[in-house]
Amino acid sequence: PIPGRADYMHYIADLLNLNGQIPTGSSIKCLDIGTGANCIYPLIGFKEYGWSFVASDIDPLAVKSANDILEKNQELKGNIQIRIQNSTNNIFKGIIQEGERFHVSICNPPFHSSAKDAKTGTLRKLRNLKGKKPIRMKLNFGGQNNELWCDGGEKKFISRMIDESRQFANSCLWFTTLVSKEVNLPGIYQNLKKVKALDVKTNNMGQGNKKSRIVAWTFQTKETQ
Numbered sequence: 001p002i003p004g005r006a007d008y009m010h011y012i013a014d015l016l017n018l019n020g021q022i023p024t025g026s027s028i029k030c031l032d033i034g035t036g037a038n039c040i041y042p043l044i045g046f047k048e049y050g051w052s053f054v055a056s057d058i059d060p061l062a063v064k065s066a067n068d069i070l071e072k073n074q075e076l077k078g079n080i081q082i083r084i085q086n087s088t089n090n091i092f093k094g095i096i097q098e099g100e101r102f103h104v105s106i107c108n109p110p111f112h113s114s115a116k117d118a119k120t121g122t123l124r125k126l127r128n129l130k131g132k133k134p135i136r137m138k139l140n141f142g143g144q145n146n147e148l149w150c151d152g153g154e155k156k157f158i159s160r161m162i163d164e165s166r167q168f169a170n171s172c173l174w175f176t177t178l179v180s181k182e183v184n185l186p187g188i189y190q191n192l193k194k195v196k197a198l199d200v201k202t203n204n205m206g207q208g209n210k211k212s213r214i215v216a217w218t219f220q221t222k223e224t225q
Contacts, residue, residue, distance in 0.1 A: 002040070004207040008178065009044045011203050011214055012104055015174055023103075026052040026079055031172065033091060033107040033161070034058070035082065037065035041106055042080045050079075054102070056095045058085045091161050092168045100171060107177040109157045155184045159191050162217070166195040169219035176216040185213070192217050 012030070013022045028051040032041045035055035042053035057063050066082045083095055096102070158177055165175045179185060185202070192200050197217040204213045218225065 001207075002044075004205065004210060004212075005040050006044050006048070007205050007207065008106065008108075008214060009041065009048055011205070012045070012106065012174075012176065013049060015176070015201070015216055016103055022049070024049045024051075026050060028052065029054070029102045031092075031096070031102045031105040032056065033095075033105060034109065035062070035066055036108075037062040039066040039069060039080065039082065041108070043069075043076075046076065046079050052078075053080045054083060054095070054100075055080060056083045056085050058088065060084060091164050092171075093164065096168055096171050102172045104174045104176060105165075105172050107161065109154050109161070109177055154179070154181055155187060158184065158188055158215075162188070162191045162195055162197075165217070166219070173220055173225060174216050174218050176214055179213050179215055182211075182213070185215070188215055 016023050016028065028049065030042070030045055030051050030053045032039070032053055032055040035042065035057050037059075039053075039055050042055050045051045045053060055066065057066070063082050063084045070076045070080055070082065085091070085095055087094055092105075158179065161175070161177060165172070179188065189200065192215075197219060198221060199218050201216045202213055203216075205211070
């Protein structure tokens with residue numbers, strides 16, 4: 001899955017591109033929502049472009065694992081900071097501090113609505129790959145429960161993110177998220193219109209048989225950008 005993660009970072013570089021120049025260096029501040037145990041997006045973003053990151057997660061074990069990675073790699077210290085989200089009702093609130101500003105936020109949201117939904121989706125993928133029913137079925141990705149599913153799935157999570165992003169309109173230049181299910185796009189666009197986003201961009205991504213897209217939005221005018 002690493003090339004797909006890298007694709008996201010390269011798209012962010014294009015999104016932040018001004019006057020034909022890709023921005024690099026630690027002055028570019030990024031926020032990773034739901035960074036996971038391996039904080040893979042900050043690792044790639046720092047290695048490829050030298051950006052600095054604040055990475056959040058609601059799972060204490062994921063936060064501990066991510067901090068262990070930082071402790072064992074001295075070059076990451078001071079460039080990636082891990083914060084725990086203590087509220088299941090909030091996404092940006094409690095993470096973005098007063099007066100703090102970011103160039104971009106990124107997110108790979110939970111795309112299943114329940115553990116059962118996650119297992120069913122994995123079973124379907126295995127059947128498509130092997131052409132037969134597997135004897136033993138297990139998740140074909142290494143995420144924890146909080147990473148893989150949440151109440152309402154991807155659709156509800158992104159809806160909450162969009163609603164809350166309005167409260168932090170001046171704290172982040174571009175808000176972005178992966179969208180795994182194309183069927184969710186109309187509702188996402190409707191929500192973005194409701195919160196009066198001034199600019200919305202969609203970028204299609206594909207790695208092997210995996211198809212997804214990135215939706216980005218901002219509340220800043222061209223002049224403010």
